[in-house]
Amino acid sequence: MSDLLERLRGRGWRLTAQRRVVAEVLDGEHVHLTADEVHARAVGRLPEISRATVYNTLGELVCIGEVLEVATDGRAKRYDPNAHHAHQHLICSGCGAIRDVHPLGDPLAALPEAERFGFTVSGAEITYRGLCPQCTNRP
Template identity: 85%
Template sequence: MSDLLERLRERGWRLTAQRRVVAEVLDGDHVHLTADEVHARAIARLPEISRATVYNTLGEMVSIGEVVEVATDGRAKRYDPNAHRPHQHLVCSGCGTVRDVHPHGDPLAALPAAERFGFTVSAAEVTYRGLCPDCS
């Protein structure tokens, strides 16, 4: 993830303690944390870090494509540091846990031209829903 910090700097972004901590927290466990969970873990390392900074930093990482936002429902967005390989998400309807999954085939190919209504279609996001072992 120091690569990420390097890439951020190449874009002219300042390297601050706050940004470093957010990057480390996200990279630490490969789970999909909410912004507030990131904040809670960041506070453990840098007690003064504010919620607004966490939101700003996550937003910056998303905008350069290093992190992917996962909007699983009406719940809080989660942040996925595994942006380097295409994948989809499996979400537990009970507890909201998110897992990365790799279905076969390209979901884009399933949409015929006649169903594109003149759109320039660039991506397909698939969300599988169900109950995890703990919730079922």
């Protein structure tokens, strides 16, 4: 479970009713919703929330580093609240489902010095792709 609401309160981020609802919708484990999915769920909790408010709130959360934006091969961007928990992503090439994974080892160590081309490497994003069980079993 992500601790998004707790982190936002700790930062003193002004939690209006709309912002709180967006954060509540995003809170959880393996949450990778599109902006439209966030809006649809938010409307269920706060019917008057606008699509623009959801998009603006997501943009703010990404800018302040509390939510990650995950882009997947031409599909809609998804929003991941687990910005402060080291993880990689496993993406289904069929339906686009995303799961957080925690591979063993340091991905930075896997990049040899000769392949760094003088860069001071500060991070690595690894994306695993494959078919989920539902897509594997489709006729």
